[in-house]
Amino acid sequence: MITNQRLASGAARMDSAMRERGLWPDADSPWVRDAMTALPRHAFAPDTLWSWNGHEWVSADRATDPERWADLVYPGPDDSTVIQVTDGLATSSLSCVAVVADMLDSLILEPEHSVLELGTGAGWNAALLAHRAGPGGQVVSMETDPVLAEAAARRLKAHGCDVEVRCGDGSLGAPERGPYDRVIATYAVDTLPWPWIQATRPAGRIVYPWGRMGHFALTVADDGQSATGWLQGLALFMPDRHTPQASPVPATLRASGHGAVTDAELLADLATGHLLFALRVSHPHILITVEQHNGQPRAELRDQTGRTVRAELTTNAQVQISDSGKDLWADLRSGYQLWREHGRPEQWDFGMTVTPHAQTVWVRSPDNGPYTSPPHRPGSESDQ
Numbered sequence: 104m105i106t107n108q109r110l111a112s113g114a115a116r117m118d119s120a121m122r123e124r125g126l127w128p129d130a131d132s133p134w135v136r137d138a139m140t141a142l143p144r145h146a147f148a149p150d151t152l153w154s155w156n157g158h159e160w161v162s163a164d165r166a167t168d169p170e171r172w173a174d175l176v177y178p179g180p181d182d183s184t185v186i187q188v189t190d191g192l193a194t195s196s197l198s199c200v201a202v203v204a205d206m207l208d209s210l211i212l213e214p215e216h217s218v219l220e221l222g223t224g225a226g227w228n229a230a231l232l233a234h235r236a237g238p239g240g241q242v243v244s245m246e247t248d249p250v251l252a253e254a255a256a257r258r259l260k261a262h263g264c265d266v267e268v269r270c271g272d273g274s275l276g277a278p279e280r281g282p283y284d285r286v287i288a289t290y291a292v293d294t295l296p297w298p299w300i301q302a303t304r305p306a307g308r309i310v311y312p313w314g315r316m317g318h319f320a321l322t323v324a325d326d327g328q329s330a331t332g333w334l335q336g337l338a339l340f341m342p343d344r345h346t347p348q349a350s351p352v353p354a355t356l357r358a359s360g361h362g363a364v365t366d367a368e369l370l371a372d373l374a375t376g377h378l379l380f381a382l383r384v385s386h387p388h389i390l391i392t393v394e395q396h397n398g399q400p401r402a403e404l405r406d407q408t409g410r411t412v413r414a415e416l417t418t419n420a421q422v423q424i425s426d427s428g429k430d431l432w433a434d435l436r437s438g439y440q441l442w443r444e445h446g447r448p449e450q451w452d453f454g455m456t457v458t459p460h461a462q463t464v465w466v467r468s469p470d471n472g473p474y475t476s477p478p479h480r481p482g483s484e485s486d487q
Contacts, residue, residue, distance in 0.1 A: 106165070106169040106170070106172070106173050109169070109170055109173040109174070110143075110145045110173050110176065110177070113145075113173055113174065113176060113177025114143055114144070114145070114177060116177065117144075117177050117179075117180060117200055118136075120179065120180050121136075121180050121200060121201065121204070124180065124201075126180055126200075126201045126204060126205075127204060128204055128205070128207075128208035131208055132207060132208040132211075132212075134234075134235050135204050135207045135208060135231070136204075137234075138230075138231045138234040138235060139200070139203075139204075139231065141234060142227070142230045142231060142234060142262060142264070144176055144177065144184075144197060144200070144227060145173070145176045145177070146227075146258070146262060147197070147225045147226050147227035147230065147255075147258050147262075148172075148176045148184065148186065148197060148225060149186050149225060149254060150164060150165040150166065150172075151163070151164050151165070151186075152165075152172055152175040152176070152184055152185065152186060153175075153185040153186070153187075153188050153193065154171075154175055154185070155185075159191070160185070160188045160191065160193065162188075163175055176197075178199075179199075180199060180200050180201040181199050181201055181202075181338075182199050183196040183197060183198050183199045184196055184197040186224065186225050187248075187251065193341070194248075194341070195224050195225070195248070195251055195341070196224065196341060197224065197225050197227055198224075198228070198289060198340075199338065201338075202318075202336070202338045203227075203228060203231070205318075205335065205336045205338075206287065206310050206318055206335070206336070207228075207231060207232075207235075207287075209310045209318065209320040209335040209336070210285050210287055210308060210310045210320070211285075211308055212232065212235050212236065212285055213235075213284075214235065214236060214237045214239065214240060215236065215237060215239035215240045216235075216236050216240050216241075216284040216285055217236075217240060217241040217242075217243075217280075217281070217282075217283045217284050217285070218232050218236055218240065218241065218242045218243070218283060218284065218285045218286070218287065219243050219244075219245070219276060219277060219280075219281065219283045219285070219286045219287075219299075219302055219303075220232060220242065220243070220244040220245065220286075220287050220288075220289065221244075221245050221273035221274075221276070221286070221287070221288040221289065221290070221299070221311075222244075222245070222246065222273060222288055222289035222290045223244040223245065223246035223251060223252055223255045223268055223289075224246070224251060224255065224289060225251070225254075225255055225258070226244075226254075226255030226256070226258045226259045226264075226266070226268070228287075228289055229242055229244040229255070229259060229264065229266045229268070230258075230259055230262060230264040230266070232266075232287070233259075233264040233265050233266050234264070238265070241267075241280070241283075242264075242265065242266045242267070243266075243267045243269065243277050243280050243283075244266055244267070244268050244269070245269050245270075245271055245272075245273040245276070245277060246268060246269070246270055246271075246273070247270070247271065247272060247273060248270075249270045252268050252269070252270040253270075255268055256268040267280070273288070273290075273343070274292075274296040274298065274299075274343065275296075275298055276296070276298040276299055276301075276302040277302070278298060278301060278302050281301075281302040281303070281304075282302060282303060282304040282307070283302055283303055283304065283307060284303075284304055284307050284308075285303075285307060285308050285309075285310075286299050286302060286303050286307070286308075286309040286310075286311075287309070287310045287311065288310070288311035288312065289312075289340075290312065290340060290341050290342060290343050291311075291312035291313065291314060291316075291340035291341065291342045291343065292311065292312070292313065292342075292343045293313070293314055293387070294462055295309070295311065295313070295321070295330070295455075295457045295462060297457075297459055299311070300321075300323055300327070300329075300330050300457060301327070303323045303330075304323065305323055305324065305325045305326070305327050306322060306323060306325065307322070307323045308320060308321070308322055308323075308332075309321045309322075309323070309330060309332075310335070312338070312340035313455070314383055314387060316337060316338075316339065316340075316379075316380060316383050317334050317335070317336060317337045317338065317380060317383075317450070318334075318335050318336055318338070318340075319332055319333065319334055319335060319454075319455050320332045320333065320335050321455065321457065328458060328459065329456060329457060329458045330456070330457050331454065331455070331456045331457075331469060332454060332455065333451070333453070333454045333455075334380070334450055334451060334453045334454065334455075337376055337380065337450060366414070366422035366424070366432075366436075367416065367422055369422075369435065369436060369439045370400050370402060370414055370415075370416065370422055371400060372439065373391065373393050373400060373402050374393055374395075374400040376450050377447070377448065377449045377450050378439065378442055378447075379391060379393070380450040380453065381438065381441070381442040381445075381448065381450075381453075381474070382435065382438045382439075382442070384453065384464045384474050384475065385437075385438040385441050385442075385474065385475050386434055386435065386437075386438045388406050388407060389404055389405070389406055389431060389434060389435065390404070390405045390406070391403070391404055391435075392405075396415060399415065399416045400415075400416070401413070401414070401415040401416075402414045402415070404431045404432065404435060405431075406431060410431055411425070411431075412424060412425055412429060412431045412432050413425045414432065441474075441475070445466055445474065448466045448467065452466050452467050453465070453466055453474065454466075454467075454468075454469065456469050
């Protein structure tokens, strides 16, 4: 009884927080909120959930700690619920409600659509898709983990959701059941798998997290040989388990170096999502964390080798940079320079085009070419 009351209270609190912040897509996709009401999040949460205590992942069992379990099911709109920990790492989760709603809105899903989902997880997102597609639609969901796949299939069946759950490598898709009107992934990839485009009808839509930082919505061209679209939102995502780490940025992608850049300006702009996303495009090998300390931004930079740089403002408004791996800060200054040369684009100015041979992130228009090339200027050497 306590759990049911706490779950009801948590669901109401979540709905209120989403409404107050304007996060429900009621104007374009009112079905999202209706589906989450009909198929509540807690109905798809497994009996064991996990939380981070600052040192390790700690389990919460529904039977022995029902109140804590219920609180983990309904955190804030921006918080996910970890449902699986493997070798000390979180490997699956119920995504945060705000992101689920935003991605479903971006999908522009209609009744009777056929949908391919990559990453079944607990099965909640697949249930929401099936609710919208209806009896005339089709939902196929791929999950690489057999334990998760089996459990999700049971939950979906128990709640009357018509979803075909398949266990396998999501990067390969399920082409034999396509083509699909819509494709959606619940985990991040650095490179969009071409089979996802091949499995989508011309003019079909693909929504997926890219680089663990934001999600794109791409539309497949009429000839099926490319897909193009825009960044839709920012959030952290769990990566594809088969995706290798990003490679260091080639030196040829660094900016030309025109114009003065101060470290204080860089640090201040790092506090915005716009520059952070641009740096994810130009320098994907650098993991950047920014926080406020005594009212001032403080940044930490890390790369795959473990090099770390910390940067913060001193009392005399100078930026103090730690000695370890200072070349990372030099790379960051290069990325900042590039962002300024492109006119300080906002995150929503970024788009992507994928073909069988290339994946290009551009800013403002596909015709501008890759973002990592400084913008073309009339009268430059290329005009001579």
